[in-house]
Amino acid sequence: xxxxxxxxxxxxxxxxxxxxxxxxxxxxxxxxxxxxxxxxxxxxxxxxxxxxxxxxxxxxxxxxxxxxxxxxxxxxxxxxxxxxxxxxxxxxxxxxxxxxxxxxxxxxxxxxxxxxxxxxxxxxxxxxxxxxxxxxxxxxxxxxxxxxxxxxxxxxxxxxxxxxxxxxxxxxxxxxxxxxxxxxxxxxxxxxxxxxxxxxxxxxxxxxxxxxxxxxxxxxxxxxxxxxxxxxxxxxxxxxxxxxxxxxxxxxxxxxxxxxxxxxxxxxxxxxxxxxxxxxxxxxxxxxxxxxxxxxxxxxxxxxxxxxxxxxxxxxxxxxxxxxxxxxxxxxxxxxxxxxxxxxxxxxxxxxxxxxxxxxxxxxxxx
Amino acid sequence: xxxxxxxxxxxxxxxxxxxxxxxxxxxxxxxxxxxxxxxxxxxxxxxxxxxxxxxxxxxxxxxxxxxxxxxxxxxxxxxxxxxxxxxxxxxxxxxxxxxxxxxxxxxxxxxxxxxxxxxxxxxxxxxxxxxxxxxxxxxxxxxxxxxxxxxxxxxxxxxxxxxxxxxxxxxxxxxxxxxxxxxxxxxxxxxxxxx
Numbered sequence: 001x002x003x004x005x006x007x008x009x010x011x012x013x014x015x016x017x018x019x020x021x022x023x024x025x026x027x028x029x030x031x032x033x034x035x036x037x038x039x040x041x042x043x044x045x046x047x048x049x050x051x052x053x054x055x056x057x058x059x060x061x062x063x064x065x066x067x068x069x070x071x072x073x074x075x076x077x078x079x080x081x082x083x084x085x086x087x088x089x090x091x092x093x094x095x096x097x098x099x100x101x102x103x104x105x106x107x108x109x110x111x112x113x114x115x116x117x118x119x120x121x122x123x124x125x126x127x128x129x130x131x132x133x134x135x136x137x138x139x140x141x142x143x144x145x146x147x148x149x150x151x152x153x154x155x156x157x158x159x160x161x162x163x164x165x166x167x168x169x170x171x172x173x174x175x176x177x178x179x180x181x182x183x184x185x186x187x188x189x190x191x192x193x194x195x196x197x198x199x200x201x202x203x204x205x206x207x208x209x210x211x212x213x214x215x216x217x218x219x220x221x222x223x224x225x226x227x228x229x230x231x232x233x234x235x236x237x238x239x240x241x242x243x244x245x246x247x248x249x250x251x252x253x254x255x256x257x258x259x260x261x262x263x264x265x266x267x268x269x270x271x272x273x274x275x276x277x278x279x280x281x282x283x284x285x286x287x288x289x290x291x292x293x294x295x296x297x298x299x300x301x302x303x304x305x306x307x308x309x310x311x312x313x314x315x316x317x318x319x320x321x322x323x324x325x326x327x328x329x330x331x332x333x334x335x336x337x338x339x340x341x342x343x344x345x346x347x348x349x350x351x352x353x354x355x356x357x358x359x360x361x362x363x364x365x366x367x
Numbered sequence: 368x369x370x371x372x373x374x375x376x377x378x379x380x381x382x383x384x385x386x387x388x389x390x391x392x393x394x395x396x397x398x399x400x401x402x403x404x405x406x407x408x409x410x411x412x413x414x415x416x417x418x419x420x421x422x423x424x425x426x427x428x429x430x431x432x433x434x435x436x437x438x439x440x441x442x443x444x445x446x447x448x449x450x451x452x453x454x455x456x457x458x459x460x461x462x463x464x465x466x467x468x469x470x471x472x473x474x475x476x477x478x479x480x481x482x483x484x485x486x487x488x489x490x491x492x493x494x495x496x497x498x499x500x501x502x503x504x505x506x507x508x509x510x511x512x513x514x515x516x517x518x519x520x521x522x523x524x525x526x527x528x529x530x531x532x533x534x535x536x537x538x539x540x541x542x543x544x545x546x547x548x549x550x551x552x553x554x555x556x557x558x559x560x561x562x
Contacts, residue, residue, distance in 0.1 A: 007435075008437055008440065011431065011435060011437060011440075012437075012440060012443065012444065015427070015431070015444060015447060015448075016447055019447060019448065019451035020451070022451070022455070023451055023454055023455060023458075026455050026458050026459075027458060030458045030459065030461075030462045031458070031462070087465055087466075088465065088466040089466070090465060090466055090469045091466070091469050091470050092469055113465065115462070
């Protein structure tokens with residue numbers, strides 16, 4: 001009886017084991033893509049183990065494409081151009097790609113699996129992107145909901161960035177938030193201070209990262225930062241400049257002004273800062289001080305939701321109506337905008353109506 | 368009366384279509400039939416799995432289970448064979464047709480427990496088919512399933528531009544169409560009966 005049962009079980013197990021053996025062999029053979037070559041811009045080539053995603057393979061080799069969701073295919077920021085070897089576009093990518101991008105071979109690098117040699121094109125600036133270990137050096141309260149946080153770089157100890165670029169800050173799990181998240185913030189310090197970056201972060205209600213920064217982050221805490229990313233940098237021309245910022249959009253403009261103070265400039269500059277109320281203004285003294293530093297600089301805070309009785313004798317309403325006084329030669333004017341998508345759209349429209357060329361309007365929209 | 372394999376093959380497609388007369392394998396049939404392309408992919412996958420697992424299960428049943436008197440283990444063994452084969456197929460599709468792999472999504476692994484596939488293996492045993500008959504029946508059923516899902520997806524892609532009452536959109540209208548298709552297939556049933 002017992003022998004019979006044992007025999008039956010053994011046969012069942014034998015069949016299962018045989019099938020498992022075949023599957024294991026198949027897995028070894030089918031999932032082994034060998035060493036594949038990633039050719040970047042036709043200039044560099046790196047060898048990686050095939051079978052994982054392009055994004056992860058590049059990250060392993062210290063090439064950091066921007067990615068906010070960590071490769072889950074939900075943010076659409078890790079786009080890059082795949083010239084050859086990327087395989088067909090997957091249904092998981094299509095929602096993030098426009099028809100122009102599709103015809104140009106743009107793919108989501110987190111969804112492209114490396115199965116053969118692959119050729120990709122990425123901006124050269126990406127090679128400058130590193131992962132940094134940094135420590136919180138200083139936390140300043142600018143307003144009731146905006147903080148300026150300075151991080152000191154530990155490893156590597158120095159960061160090279162252009163004014164207006166941004167970094168990605170990685171949060172640690174806290175409270176009910178069990179996962180790491182990554183969010184992008186513009187650098188507000190000057191590029192000459194290579195050992196640190198300052199970020200200006202406004203508390204977003206229910207925001208995972210901003211809540212962490214405002215309520216949990218302490219001086220001395222260690223964090224991971226990757227960067228610098230972005231092409232919202234100050235162009236080195238002689239054109240007049242209009243800066244427009246709202247809320248924490250002051251960050252990249254602050255970096256640009258501090259940089260200009262070091263390198264010197266004679267350009268005509270006007271800085272419109274849009275805020276709701278007096279309590280939303282910050283760094284006002286510092287900004288006014290630049291009027292003495294530069295030959296031709298004007299700081300114009302404009303309050304949109306200030307009651308008639310509030311203590312404010314500056315400009316009121318939205319910023320657009322005040323542009324025409326600040327722009328003398330619209331064709332020779334560059335605009336740098338940083339703020340919410342709504343503000344960017346409205347300001348871009350206003351500037352175009354005044355004759356500022358669309359290709360001279362640069363913006364960093366935090367959507 | 369023994370039915371020739373050739374007749375069995377055609378019968379499995381038309382007169383006793385596994386889907387439209389036995390209503391087996393409905394879940395993926397209804398959910399993947401939104402697009403013709405992925406329907407075709409899944410249909411081909413089901414065809415492969417059906418043909419090959421029916422053959423494999425025949426061999427396992429008649430060469431291992433019957434001689435050793437383990438016929439009462441047929442369910443678990445059949446399922447294991449089907450599961451292993453689907454897993455293998457998944458590995459192959461992921462490697463060679465990644466776009467199909469992602470568009471099939473969960474429905475590819477769900478073939479493992481697709482009742483059409485297990486059903487065909489059981490019919491093979493109950494009806495005492497020979498090896499060649501089993502393969503023909505499996506292949507015929509696979510093609511029958513492929514035909515049915517292709518027809519439904521073709522109709523559904525035409526339906527996208529048509530006005531469908533709100534309450535019937537999606538699964539509702541698909542079930543009605545499947546019912547009408549099944550009725551139409553009854554028209555074939557006079558030709559031959561393999562039940």
